[in-house]
Amino acid sequence: MSYLKEFKKITTHSLLQMKQQNERISMLTCYDYSMALLLDSAGVDCLLVGDSASNVMAGHETTLPITLDQMIYHAQCVVRGTNRALVIVDLPFGSYQSNSEIALSSAIRIMKETGAHAIKLEGGLEVVDSIKKIVGAGIPVMGHLGLTPQSIYQFGSYGVRAKEADEANKLLAEAQLLQEAGCFGLVLEKIPAELAKQVSEQLRIPTIGIGAGNACDGQVLVMHDMLGINTEFKPRFLRRYLNLGELIPQAVKAYVADVKSQDFPNAGESY
Structure with a gap:
């Protein structure tokens, strides 16, 4: 069965159906209108407006610096370029950890100001109350366990999480807790x-x-990684489907050469 034809618009219910029918779900990060148009038209099921924008769009070392206002801006751009995919937006560091009221306020801002379809937040037991409050307000929530980049300074590295039995058992228990709290889905990052x-x-x-x-x-996957724009990041789990890190400079060098030689614009490109 082709889910590109079956689901004209992907919803949280669509994802549940896909799991039940053993149809794998595709998700990529996205941060702007032009790329949203391309990714959505290619049939990706979910677009994640990730706080990874802090790294790949703004050049920060971690995801921590990006603000709620900046996440809202990126999400607005992505939503305007999306027709079919489910758009999920990360709650950035500092916008939900203090208490559940702040978490709800942040989630409401994202939903009202962007037109996105769901939010995502990191953590287990410590965010269950926030998840319940956000879900109770009618906002779909996706959880995130394993390596949680917003806690990178606590972890001390980007290594694989839950390799030891104690942490693995904790993750299993917290996954169940997040489901019971009302999460419609769960990201599992860098675990066995x-x-x-x-x-x-x-x-x-x-x-x-x-x-x-x-x-x-x-x-x-992060879009910039799988398209080869970010060439320095080479984890085992990454498969590059294109090498834009080489193709784009080649195209720009050709453009520069044509401008310098006055080959561009030619007579057919002039009025």
Whole structure:
């Protein structure tokens, strides 16, 4: 069955159906209107307006500096370029950790000001109350366990999480808690493939993996990584589908040469 034809508009319910029918879910990050048009037309199921914009769009070392206002701006751009995909927006660091009221206020701002379809936040037990409050307000929430980049200074590295039994058991328990709190889906980042398989089989909601093996119900990559724009990032889990880091400079060099030689514009490109 072709889900590109079946689902004219992807919703949280569509993702649940896809899990039930063993149809894998595709997700990519996106931060602007032009790329949203291209990714959406290519049939990607979900567009994640990730706080990774802090890295790939703004050049920061971590995801921590990006603000709620900046996330809202990026989300507005993506929503305007999307017709089919489900648009999910990260709550950035500092916009939900203090208490559940602040978390709800941040989520409401994103939904009202962007037209996005859902929010995502990182963490387990410590964010359950916030998830319940946001879901209670009618806002779909996606969870995120494993490597949570907003906590990178606490972790101390971007290494694989939950390799030891204690942390793995904690992750399994927290995945169940997030489902019970009302999450419609769960990102699993950089955890052992076998653990991700256990979580995916344990939950009725879909799991989206990044560096978590192929047993998850879907996969997500950062757009700049899979298109080869960000050439320095080379983790094991990344598959590059294009090498724009080479192709774009080649095109620009050709343009510069044509301008310098007065080959561009030619008579057919002039009025």
